[in-house]
Amino acid sequence: MQTHVPFTVYTPSTIRISMVFGQRRSMKGAFPLGAACVCAVLLVVLVNSAASNRAQGTYLASVAPRASMRPGYISSQSSACPPRNVRANAEMRRMGRKNFLLATGGVAASSLFQQQLLQSRGAERDVYTGTTPVDKLVPGQKSAQRTDLYIALKAKIGEYVKSPYTSVMQLVLLDALQRDKSSKTGGLDGSIQFELDDLKLPELKQTVKELNAAKDAVNKEWPSEDKLTFVDVLVFSGYLKTAQEFNRALVQRSTNGGGQTIASGFGNPFPVPPLGRADASTSEGKRIESTSVEDLANTLKSLGFASRDIAALSICFPGSENLESVEAALSEYDPKVAGAIKSAQQSRKTVTQNSYQVNVGEAFYKLVTFGQPAINPLAYYYPAPKFDISKVKL
Numbered sequence: 001m002q003t004h005v006p007f008t009v010y011t012p013s014t015i016r017i018s019m020v021f022g023q024r025r026s027m028k029g030a031f032p033l034g035a036a037c038v039c040a041v042l043l044v045v046l047v048n049s050a051a052s053n054r055a056q057g058t059y060l061a062s063v064a065p066r067a068s069m070r071p072g073y074i075s076s077q078s079s080a081c082p083p084r085n086v087r088a089n090a091e092m093r094r095m096g097r098k099n100f101l102l103a104t105g106g107v108a109a110s111s112l113f114q115q116q117l118l119q120s121r122g123a124e125r126d127v128y129t130g131t132t133p134v135d136k137l138v139p140g141q142k143s144a145q146r147t148d149l150y151i152a153l154k155a156k157i158g159e160y161v162k163s164p165y166t167s168v169m170q171l172v173l174l175d176a177l178q179r180d181k182s183s184k185t186g187g188l189d190g191s192i193q194f195e196l197d198d199l200k201l202p203e204l205k206q207t208v209k210e211l212n213a214a215k216d217a218v219n220k221e222w223p224s225e226d227k228l229t230f231v232d233v234l235v236f237s238g239y240l241k242t243a244q245e246f247n248r249a250l251v252q253r254s255t256n257g258g259g260q261t262i263a264s265g266f267g268n269p270f271p272v273p274p275l276g277r278a279d280a281s282t283s284e285g286k287r288i289e290s291t292s293v294e295d296l297a298n299t300l301k302s303l304g305f306a307s308r309d310i311a312a313l314s315i316c317f318p319g320s321e322n323l324e325s326v327e328a329a330l331s332e333y334d335p336k337v338a339g340a341i342k343s344a345q346q347s348r349k350t351v352t353q354n355s356y357q358v359n360v361g362e363a364f365y366k367l368v369t370f371g372q373p374a375i376n377p378l379a380y381y382y383p384a385p386k387f388d389i390s391k392v393k394l
Helices: 032-068 086-122 139-160 166-177 201-220 230-251 259-264 291-304 307-316 320-333 334-350 354-369
Strands: 006-008 016-020 130-133 385-389
Touching: 006 307, 086 291, 139 201, 139 230, 166 201, 166 230, 166 320, 166 354, 201 230, 201 354, 230 354, 291 320, 307 320, 307 334, 307 354, 320 334, 334 354
Parallel strands: none
Antiparallel strands: 006 016, 130 385
């Protein structure tokens, strides 16, 4: 049985080809080499036109003032065509013919090149020799694969994860706070899904179920040998749903239809968290004994989080569906945190919510990376066909 694995290939000539390994498929996208030929010709045309216009402008500037300054001079022609611009008009006609010939020739050469490039392929095996292993992928190939993975995750999370963003963020926080700095165990490893009964948070079980469904749906389609882990889907869901919620908050700032303009023009950055974490089969490391606001804030402090970070992560605390009550409890906990929360509340009243949203994005990124288990930078990539430029017949 033949295996069909989707690939996105970036060749040395930056030709992007969508194909299926072992099966012929229509190639989508453009051929930038041919497009480069057209662009080069158009650039020459533009340069020539600019030079011609500049020459004509210089000539007319030198002629028109002298003519118009003569006593009693009245032009009987348009100011754009004074009597003494015959040479300029002739030069323009000559340049126009030259530009037309250059453009026609460039387009014809580009079309011929693309036709020969397509004919040279025949079957994929004619221009591809073996595969490029994951550790040898070039940055363009990695970027394309990672982007495709983000798109797949976004689609499946939107389809399966219906819980509010606060529920997902609570799971992220509780999982991260199980990190034991001394033994370097625990942390973001997905083990929180096994501890909800002990923490008396059964309402989060539905969120765990939805996240596992999204994970299974992506893994059915994603071609890499290593499959997505629960903890990576959890972290990416927290990022995605919070960023979407922040975008909606900006859209709703206007009642006259300008909210989308505010969101697109003044949206705040929210760093995308890296992927490549491993799942734990059981709970390990330091276990959370209490989910009270004070105990969780103390744990964050012990892990190196500042007052501003703790205030920003208030949306991750259990009960954050009622954010004001969590912020009130944190304000009583520490005066410095209270000051940061007051600034966050003031920022949420502004049109762009700039400092609040930026602080949340930075604190969340720190939560899922700082002092947490190592991340495999090659996770979820897959081998790509190796393009052999010597087999392209021009």
